[in-house]
Amino acid sequence: MKALVYHGPDHKAWEDAAKPAIQSDTDAIIRVDAVTICGTDLHILKGDVPEVTDGRILGHEAVGTVQEVGTGVKTVKVGDRVLVSCITACGTCRFCRASQYGQCLGGGGWILGHTIDGTQAEYVRVPFADTSTYQVPAGVADEQILMLADILPTGYEVGVLNGTVHPGDVVAVVGAGPIGLAAIMGARLFSPSHIVAIDLADSRLEAAKQFGADVVVNNSHEDAAAIVAELTGGLGADVSIEAVGTPATFEQAVALARPGGHIANIGVHGQPATLHLEQVWSRNLTITTGLVDTYTTPTLLRLMTSQQLDASRLVTHHFTLDQFEEAYDVFSHASETGALKVVLSRR
Numbered sequence: 001m002k003a004l005v006y007h008g009p010d011h012k013a014w015e016d017a018a019k020p021a022i023q024s025d026t027d028a029i030i031r032v033d034a035v036t037i038c039g040t041d042l043h044i045l046k047g048d049v050p051e052v053t054d055g056r057i058l059g060h061e062a063v064g065t066v067q068e069v070g071t072g073v074k075t076v077k078v079g080d081r082v083l084v085s086c087i088t089a090c091g092t093c094r095f096c097r098a099s100q101y102g103q104c105l106g107g108g109g110w111i112l113g114h115t116i117d118g119t120q121a122e123y124v125r126v127p128f129a130d131t132s133t134y135q136v137p138a139g140v141a142d143e144q145i146l147m148l149a150d151i152l153p154t155g156y157e158v159g160v161l162n163g164t165v166h167p168g169d170v171v172a173v174v175g176a177g178p179i180g181l182a183a184i185m186g187a188r189l190f191s192p193s194h195i196v197a198i199d200l201a202d203s204r205l206e207a208a209k210q211f212g213a214d215v216v217v218n219n220s221h222e223d224a225a226a227i228v229a230e231l232t233g234g235l236g237a238d239v240s241i242e243a244v245g246t247p248a249t250f251e252q253a254v255a256l257a258r259p260g261g262h263i264a265n266i267g268v269h270g271q272p273a274t275l276h277l278e279q280v281w282s283r284n285l286t287i288t289t290g291l292v293d294t295y296t297t298p299t300l301l302r303l304m305t306s307q308q309l310d311a312s313r314l315v316t317h318h319f320t321l322d323q324f325e326e327a328y329d330v331f332s333h334a335s336e337t338g339a340l341k342v343v344l345s346r347r
């Protein structure tokens with residue numbers, strides 16, 4: 001088969017790779033029908049995620065068709081159309097029993113495209129298939145459900161729920177990539193009074209308006225702190241969400257929060273970021289960080305099928321699987337291409 005293989009920072013290729021086979025009786029082999037690229041894949045290519053080593057097939061989001069299941073797989077069947085979640089869950093460890101699948105101790109967690117081969121391939125092996133995939137309801141398009149593999153649960157859990165967005169809140173979102181936009185969509189469900197989207201790319205700020213931000217700030221030449229202060233009587237945002245993954249944007253997210261406010265870090269960081277305790281120790285802040293657990297996937301799926309969450313608008317570009325190089329190019333140059341999520345499908 002063909003797959004998108006990582007060869008160290010800045011190097012990747014769509015090349016021949018061994019077709020995956022069942023290794024454990026709880027595995028399934030899934031034919032990838034639609035797959036996408038995450039901002040985290042860009043971090044990997046920058047060398048920010050050193051556990052990803054030369055030869056690894058990237059990708060942790062897919063919709064596919066089950067080709068083969070191990071003898072221990074009970075509910076997933078050959079021919080099923082399933083969502084492959086970015087988080088794999090053994091289902092039985094301490095953390096899985098508490099719905100904290102991202103922290104799975106039984107061999108799951110974020111493993112696809114990280115510590116085992118991922119979904120940017122014609123076929124993928126998914127461990128613990130019963131507890132790591134979701135049946136796709138009839139009538140839901142592949143590319144719509146694909147947004148549930150990572151970005152919607154991430155924006156919702158790690159941004160909105162960890163940040164404890166309440167009705168009437170002023171929410172500042174630093175970074176309006178797909179993750180920031182997913183956080184904006186999720187925050188909308190709680191009727192905040194204002195959502196301030198902050199990015200460097202005007203195309204992404206335009207998108208943020210479409211997804212529910214009422215104030216947009218271009219961080220390259222506008223003063224986010226002054227704009228948030230003006231909206232909040234000088235206090236700062238109730239909830240500040242970091243969706244970029246750089247030291248500067250983390251520090252900015254902290255600085256934007258009001259006393260007693262919440263800062264929810266979503267970004268994957270490759271370097272240390274400074275927490276200016278000398279400035280904020282007395283502000284009673286709550287800072288949360290996290291890897292998505294995907295425990296809200298069923299909730300978000302219900303919101304999607306009841307038309308309360310329209311994820312298809314996140315998809316701006318379509319490619320076939322053999323066009324991975326172009327798709328990465330378009331996704332990584334979002335300010336010029338206007339890309340949000342790119343979807344690659346089987347021919």
Ligand SMILES: NC(=O)c1ccc[n+]([C@@H]2O[C@H](COP(=O)([O-])OP(=O)(O)OC[C@H]3O[C@@H](n4cnc5c(N)ncnc54)[C@H](O)[C@@H]3O)[C@@H](O)[C@H]2O)c1
Pocket residue numbers: 038039040041042043150151154158174175176177178179180198199200201204219243244245246248249265266267268269290291292334
């Ligand atoms: N915690 C998790 O479980 C989890 C899951 C998925 C993704 N992530 C992380 O979330 C982050 C966002 O992912 P994405 O897919 O949206 O990535 P992306 O690269 O598409 O988007 C990042 C956005 O940040 C903007 N940006 C860059 N520098 C900025 C600055 N100084 N000020 C304001 N905006 C700036 C960019 O213009 C871009 O629009 C990444 O760090 C990704 O790794 C975390």
Ligand SMILES: [Zn+2]
Pocket residue numbers: 038039040041060086150
């Ligand atoms: Zn991701």
Ligand SMILES: [Zn+2]
Pocket residue numbers: 089090091092093094095096097101103104105106107108
């Ligand atoms: Zn587990």
